[in-house]
Amino acid sequence: MNYTIRKAKRKDVPTIYSLIQELAVFEKEPEAVEITVQDLEEDGFGEQPKFEVFIAENNEKVLGMALFYYRYSTWKGKTIHLEDLIVKEDARGKGVGRLLYNEVLKYAHQLQVRRVEWAVLNWNTPAVEFYKNSGADIFEDWRIVQMNQQQLDDYIKHI
Amino acid sequence: MNYTIRKAKRKDVPTIYSLIQELAVFEKEPEAVEITVQDLEEDGFGEQPKFEVFIAENNEKVLGMALFYYRYSTWKGKTIHLEDLIVKEDARGKGVGRLLYNEVLKYAHQLQVRRVEWAVLNWNTPAVEFYKNSGADIFEDWRIVQMNQQQLDDYIKHI
Numbered sequence: 001m002n003y004t005i006r007k008a009k010r011k012d013v014p015t016i017y018s019l020i021q022e023l024a025v026f027e028k029e030p031e032a033v034e035i036t037v038q039d040l041e042e043d044g045f046g047e048q049p050k051f052e053v054f055i056a057e058n059n060e061k062v063l064g065m066a067l068f069y070y071r072y073s074t075w076k077g078k079t080i081h082l083e084d085l086i087v088k089e090d091a092r093g094k095g096v097g098r099l100l101y102n103e104v105l106k107y108a109h110q111l112q113v114r115r116v117e118w119a120v121l122n123w124n125t126p127a128v129e130f131y132k133n134s135g136a137d138i139f140e141d142w143r144i145v146q147m148n149q150q151q152l153d154d155y156i157k158h159i
Numbered sequence: 160m161n162y163t164i165r166k167a168k169r170k171d172v173p174t175i176y177s178l179i180q181e182l183a184v185f186e187k188e189p190e191a192v193e194i195t196v197q198d199l200e201e202d203g204f205g206e207q208p209k210f211e212v213f214i215a216e217n218n219e220k221v222l223g224m225a226l227f228y229y230r231y232s233t234w235k236g237k238t239i240h241l242e243d244l245i246v247k248e249d250a251r252g253k254g255v256g257r258l259l260y261n262e263v264l265k266y267a268h269q270l271q272v273r274r275v276e277w278a279v280l281n282w283n284t285p286a287v288e289f290y291k292n293s294g295a296d297i298f299e300d301w302r303i304v305q306m307n308q309q310q311l312d313d314y315i316k317h318i
Binding site: 020023024029032033034035039040043048050051067069070071072073074075076077078081083084102105106108109112113114115116117118119120121122123128131134135136137138139140141142143144145146147148149151152153154155156159 | 179183188191192193194198199202207209210226228229230231232233234235236237240242243261264265267268271272273274275276277278279280281282287290293294295296297298299300301302303304305306307308310311312313314315318
């Protein structure tokens, strides 16, 4: 099949939203998606976009996306964070994920950022192996820490 | 002692840089700091700042800082990422770190972000316990993945 990759436009937001929902259902957390289509439109396609998206498609049918944004390392400067790499269930196993991955890395290379970063579930062996084979480092010593809005509320009340 | 917390200004950049260096030396990676004072000035105090900093001081002597920026969750929207929480060696054990931590969380609470996120070394038990006691979640299943500029170069050559 012939795939094309392009930057997402505002009109793609409903599709982007449905891909996000599809991933949440796949991860058995459909209720975790608090964002709306309108949020995504404003946040991604307003005057100061908070993220960018590459879309993979075949004959104008969207098969997947890579959503990323910029972070900042106090050692390396501007970096790229790959937040979501999602391929529609019926399009998996055809190299679409790899194409999207490559596109993000080529883009990072062009921008000369000193680091691209993302997160992986340690039991997702195919993903871990894929990333290792591409030359990425998996950091075993670091843990991600999060405080959600409820935890934040609770903490703030007691300080 | 009487500590004050304030937002950093451009004039604080040399101090911010020296705190970053101090942390890198402490982590035995002094050569990892590729950023310069000029980068930090442009990136943090230009027209579109890539990060924000809170400074803790006592009688105008800087004791530590918290450096953070915004990220984007496709489930939660805008989030805050706490990149560095650094207290000068001679000011540790006096509650300066907690004050900076609280300030970032209060700021996140005011902004009504749905998540604050950061990373911790899993063998840094005092830090892990501190975060847990504050109500944060430590995610055991997720791993941070990175590709640095050299790895990116190598990968791009072969695709």
